[in-house]
Amino acid sequence: MNKYPAIHQAALNLKGATHDYKEEWGSDRYFVGEKMFAMCGTNKEGRDILTVKVEPNQGEILRAENPAIIPGYYMNKSHWVSVLLDEEKNDDFLAKLLAHAYEQVLRKLPKYRQKEIEG
Template sequence: MPYPWIDAYCLSKKGVVKDYKEEWEATRYQVGGKMFAMQGGDKEGNPIFTLKLPPDFGRFLRQQYPDIVPGYYMNKEHWNSLFLQGAVPDDLVREMIDKAYETVLRSLPKRVQRDIEEG
C-alpha cells in the first residue's frame, strides 16, 4: 500500500496517542484526547485516511486532487478523506498530517498545548 510511513509519521508528533475503534474498524490518531486523523476504509473496503483540516485548505485540495474527497462519514466542512490507493504526493500527505495535527493542537486549551509541547 502507498504511504507505509503514515503511522510512524503521525506517532512521531508530540503527545499523539493511537487507538483502534472496533465499531468503526479504524485506527485513530489523537492529541489532547481529540482526533486529528483516522485510517480505515470506505463501505467498499477501499483504504482511506481521513484528516481534520482548515476548511479553505481542504476545499483547495479537493479541487486539485480527485483522490481527496469530503470526509467519509465525517463533517464535510472540516474533514477530508484521502484514498490511499491514489496518487497524492508524499510531501502533500505529510503537509496534510502536519496541518491536521496543528489544527487540533491549537484548538486545545493553552495549558494543555503547553503540557504537550513541553512533554
C-alpha cells in the same frame, strides 16, 4: 499490524500524538490532547482512506487540486477530508496533511494543554 506504516509513523512522530484502534470501525485513530486529528480505515466501498482535519477553505482547495481527496467520510464535510490511498501514494504529501491536521486540533486545545503537549 498497521497496513500503512509510513502514515502510522508520521502521525506518531508528532509531539504528544497518541493512537488507538477502533475495532467496530476497523480504523486506526490518531489523537492529540484526547481529540482526534486523523483516522485511517476504509469507506463503504472497502477502499482504504486517510481522513484528516483541515481548515474549511483548505479542504475545498485540496479537493479541487487532487482527485484522490474527497469530502471527509462520515465526518463534517467542511472540516475533514478523506484521501483515497489507492490513488494518493506520496508519503511526504500524506505526512504534510497529518501535520496540518495535528496543528488544527492542537491550536483548538486550551493553552495549558498546548503547553503540556509542546513541553
